[in-house]
Amino acid sequence: MPQKNLRVEFMAMTPDALSLIYAAFRQCYHAGFVADMWPKLLSGEVDPEVQADFVSKTMESGHDSPVEHVSFTFAIEGISRACSHQIVRHRLASYSQQSQRYVAENDMDYILPPAIAKIPEARERFEQFMGEVQSAYSDLRQILVDHGRKSKANEDARFVLPQAAETKIVMTMNCRSLHHFFHLRCCNRAQWEVRAVADAMLEICKEKLPALFTKGGARCEQLGFCPESPKFACGKYPTREKIS
Known part of the structure; x- marks a missing residue:
């Protein structure tokens, strides 16, 4: 991650x-x-x-x-979902974005804001939460698969993914x-x-x-x-x- x-x-x-x-x-x-x-x-x-x-x-x-x-x-890669939401506000353009519905976030990459990165305790808490999110996503996705959602598991498990997700x-x-x-x-x-x-x-x-x-x-x-x-x-x- x-x-x-x-x-x-x-x-x-x-x-x-x-x-x-x-x-x-x-x-x-x-x-x-x-x-x-x-x-x-x-x-x-x-x-x-x-x-x-x-x-x-x-x-x-x-x-x-x-x-x-x-x-x-x-x-463009290495941007957060938060950033992509700003970009797509520009309407006179065409966009093709990686789907969290079809692409599993089994090893979620993320964007670390510089203001958080330069404060040790803020970075530690941020990265801890990214790990918690990854664990929750993986657990939920597996539970959904076990209950028959199969390929549809991504579309429901993604609801816990953060704005920081790459x-x-x-x-x-x-x-x-x-x-x-x-x-x-x-x-x-x-x-x-x-x-x-x-x-x-x-x-x-x-x-x-x-x-x-x-x-x-x-x-x-x-x-x-x-x-x-x-x-x-x-x-x-x-x-x-x-x-x-």
């Missing part, structure tokens, strides 16, 4: 992402049919740096709906939704675990599609001020009230 650490891996993204976004933007301002320029974009006849510059400048104007044509897919998830988001995700979850006010997920995803996006994500992150990073009220500001940037 080991402690698990976060792992975020890139799986896939829409092919020819930069050219696709460039073409989608151009169609909004171009009298012709962008399908006719598509072969030139793919061949490099239109310099990729020109495409990237156009996309970046258009994004800065606030026009961002064309980036929905491109999506990223990530595989889970794995495959997640796909389009680029507009990713920016929104980063605005909220890279913020210093975001919960530590989901912020770590968002930071790892952002680094991947910056590497794979810099024209779109170099300036990605918490909203304050683009605005140059904190959009929160003074009550909730972390202090990294001045609030709107202080710069107006």
Whole structure:
């Protein structure tokens, strides 16, 4: 029943992402049919740096709906069920999560919060409880099997599993939704675990599609001020009230 650490891996993204976004933007301002320029974009006849510059400048104007044509897919492990519940609140995305109904937690992995890990007595009590949970789950599952539940035993025994139980998830988001995700979850006010997920995803996006994500992150990073009220500001940037 080991402690698990976060792992975020890139799986896939829409092919020819930069050219696709460039073409989608151009169609909004171009009298012709962008399908006719598509072969030139793919061949490099239109310099990729020109495409990237156009996309970046258009994004800065606030026009961002064309980036929905491109999506990223990530595989994530080493997060708690508590963290996954925050992630799936982002509705414009697709998720495939490890099922506690079909996957038996015979050796439950878990996530240990850093604030608990650094206090010896808190860590000891936390790990003791994880052991108690594991024992209760295993006992209940076996009792249910013995009483004929067989493969259905998992779905009832799982009711004792904690928010700390580790889970794995495959997640796909389009680029507009990713920016929104980063605005909220890279913020210093975001919960530590989901912020770590968002930071790892952002680094991947910056590497794979810099024209779109170099300036990605918490909203304050683009605005140059904190959009929160003074009550909730972390202090990294001045609030709107202080710069107006």
